[in-house]
Amino acid sequence: DAKTTQPTSMDCAEGRAANLPCNHSTISGNEYVYWYRQIHSQGPQYIIHGLKNNETNEMASLIITEDRKSSTLILPHATLRDTAVYYCIVRAIIQGAQKLVFGQGTRLTINP
Amino acid sequence: ETGVTQTPRHLVMGMTNKKSLKCEQHLGHNAMYWYKQSAKKPLELMFVYNFKEQTENNSVPSRFSPECPNSSHLFLHLHTLQPEDSALYLCASSQEGGGAGQPQHFGDGTRLSIL
Numbered sequence: 001d002a003k004t005t006q007p008t009s010m011d012c013a014e015g016r017a018a019n020l021p022c023n024h025s026t027i028s029g030n031e032y033v034y035w036y037r038q039i040h041s042q043g044p045q046y047i048i049h050g051l052k053n054n055e056t057n058e059m060a061s062l063i064i065t066e067d068r069k070s071s072t073l074i075l076p077h078a079t080l081r082d083t084a085v086y087y088c089i090v091r092a093i094i095q096g097a098q099k100l101v102f103g104q105g106t107r108l109t110i111n112p
Numbered sequence: 113e114t115g116v117t118q119t120p121r122h123l124v125m126g127m128t129n130k131k132s133l134k135c136e137q138h139l140g141h142n143a144m145y146w147y148k149q150s151a152k153k154p155l156e157l158m159f160v161y162n163f164k165e166q167t168e169n170n171s172v173p174s175r176f177s178p179e180c181p182n183s184s185h186l187f188l189h190l191h192t193l194q195p196e197d198s199a200l201y202l203c204a205s206s207q208e209g210g211g212a213g214q215p216q217h218f219g220d221g222t223r224l225s226i227l
Contacts, residue, residue, distance in 0.1 A: 032213040043114065043202050043218030044155070051213070091213070098143070098206055099168065100216060102155040 004088045009107040018075040020106050022088030025069040032091055033064060034100070035073045037084040037108075044087065044102075047073065078110045115139040118203050118219035125193070126227050133188040133222045135203030142209065144186040145216065146178060147202040155202065161186060162208060190224075198226045 005023040012018040024033065032051050036044040048055055048062045050071075055062045061074040075082055087105040091098060116137045125131050137144065146158040160168035161180040175197075177189040186203055200223050204216040 034213070034215060036215075041220075043116075043204075043220045045114070046215040046217060049213055049215060098208070098216060099157055099160065100155075101157070104154055 004090055004103055006086075006088050006103065006106045008104065009109070011109050011111055012075075012078050014080060014110050014112050015077055018078040018082065018108060018110070020073040020075075020086050020088075020108065021070065022073070023070045024088070024090045027068050027090050033062065033068075033071050034089045034091055035060070035062065036087045036089065036102075037082075038087070038105070039081075039084040047086075080110050080112065082108065083110045084108060114217050114219060116203055116205055116217050116219035118201075118222050120222055121220065122223045122225075124225045124227060125190070127193055127195075129193075130189070130191040132190065133201055133203075133224075135186040135188075135219060137184055137186075137203075137205035137217070139205055139207075139217060141205035141207045141217070142183050143206045144180060144183070145204040145206075146186065146188055147204065147218075149200040149202060149221070150196075151199070159188075193224075193226045195226050198224055200224070 032049050034049040035047040038044045048060050050062045064071045085105040085107050089100050119134045143162045145160050147155045149155045157170050158172045159178045164180050175192050179187040200221045202221040204218045206216040207214045
């Protein structure tokens, strides 16, 4: 699986957009980009995923560069409850079950 | 509510005890997973079950024994654990085979402490 690189920590003001970058320069053509987050004492929560096109759902937007070597997760109006560790994972779709490889992620702190 | 329920939420046991962790998913998924999250470490995949068959054992010591009686239930049987096995144990499920990268859904974990 392609490795990902994320900043260790970020801060964002409440109500502003939080933009979390991820580099995945060795990504292959069939590998999806997934984003999860983990709030303290809870299991990881799925946020969004994409292959080539930008994606948007009720939680966030995912912007993938044209060469697919990097992506940005956007939380449009961050709230205090968005404080969490955010994981960017690149995962190929294969026969059988998935194997997600988690890194250290980005610790996002939303400040009032 | 993620649709994946883990019990118990907290467990304290001695090194000579035998206990089991339980996971149940209400999402109709066909694959289930066990992960371990130690303090200040990333999540590590332990076991994968696809259609009730174990497809992955990520070099986990034999003192951890998984069981998947059906596609909705997953157990992790524990015996003669070591202090370094203290961690958060997370269960996840996903729907495989349809393509398009269906995500895994996680429970909130069992916090295990070995005395």
